[in-house]
Amino acid sequence: MQDVRDSIERFYKDERGAVMVLVALGMVVFISMAGLVIDGGREYLERQKIQNALDAAALAGAQELPDTSAATLAALDYASLNGLNPHNLVVFFPSSGMITVECTEDIDMYFLPVLNINQKSVNAIAGAAQDYSPAWASYTLFSGSSTERLQINGNTYYIDGSSHTNDDFKANGSSITITGICDAVGSISVNGSSMSIPHRQAYSSHIELPDYSEEVREQAESAGNVHHTDIHYNGNNVNVEDPIYVEGEVHLNGNNISGCGAILAEEDIHINGNMINNSSSDAICLYSQQDIHVNGNDITISGILYAPNGEIKLNGNNINITGKVIANTISINGNTITIMDDDSALQALPSSGVRLVL
Known part of the structure; x- marks a missing residue:
């Protein structure tokens, strides 16, 4: 009888250990899913913020064309005023009447570091041109x-x-x-x-x-x-x-x-x-x-x-x-x-x- 009781106790102890493992794995999965949702949403919002700043920068630069030097300064100034780091910007002129502004920034993650993802790189580009349409x-x-x-x-x-x-x-x-x-x-x-x-x-x-x-x-x-x-x-x-x-x-x-x-x-x-x-x-x-x-x-x-x-x-x-x-x-x-x-x-x-x- 004692042997039966011992076997039952060992079984329940093993089950409790297995449940703890499953709970721990479930928590990792839950945090990962939450990370994907929350950090993914944050990435989307940051991308929109960068895009809006680039749009404003490109429009400001286009107003100075065909003076490319003045257009570059205007674009960088507006980007900086809207929270972008000028060192992360690339300004290019496909033609004398058009300017493009591109930005790549690293966004810190909140939950995804659990999966060893500490940052994600976000890239966006905007282009503006003078409107010659009389x-x-x-x-x-x-x-x-x-x-x-x-x-x-x-x-x-x-x-x-x-x-x-x-x-x-x-x-x-x-x-x-x-x-x-x-x-x-x-x-x-x-x-x-x-x-x-x-x-x-x-x-x-x-x-x-x-x-x-x-x-x-x-x-x-x-x-x-x-x-x-x-x-x-x-x-x-x-x-x-x-x-x-x-x-x-x-x-x-x-x-x-x-x-x-x-x-x-x-x-x-x-x-x-x-x-x-x-x-x-x-x-x-x-x-x-x-x-x-x-x-x-x-x-x-x-x-x-x-x-x-x-x-x-x-x-x-x-x-x-x-x-x-x-x-x-x-x-x-x-x-x-x-x-x-x-x-x-x-x-x-x-x-x-x-x-x-x-």
């Missing part, structure tokens, strides 16, 4: 006057993109092509042979043409690029890293223009000879508060011609423009004129704001 930017050829029609006279014109006029549109000649929409607030009249203007939209809506001259002048003054007399550029390289403001006329003769910015003249701009930008990263706008004259043969222009208060006059043969022709009125006379749409030079004008892109 209504006129959708067009390759734009005439803002509501009292003078847009008229094209000549042979072999190729416009890769859309056109708009706040009055009537009239084309006379042969081999005139507009690949996009021919848009007019008034009527549309096309006369001639081999005319390819299939997408015609008459009686459209009026579109205002903004004047950016005050903003460009302020930027030029900040950069020390204000000239009080006429400027003549003759066959040399012109670097436009910051806007150039001229209180007079600008004469361009066979120049090579590079950089990102606008050359703004209070009076006329005269273009004679060949003008080519150095690379696809250049963004140039030739901006006149009066008229822009393009005269001659075999002329190549890369960038935006912008005369919101005046007239752009294209006179000659074999004129090639990659960019946009935007003015209050436009006069085109000659043969073999090609205008290829390119939005990249929009960066040369003041943006309408900034927006997140990442």
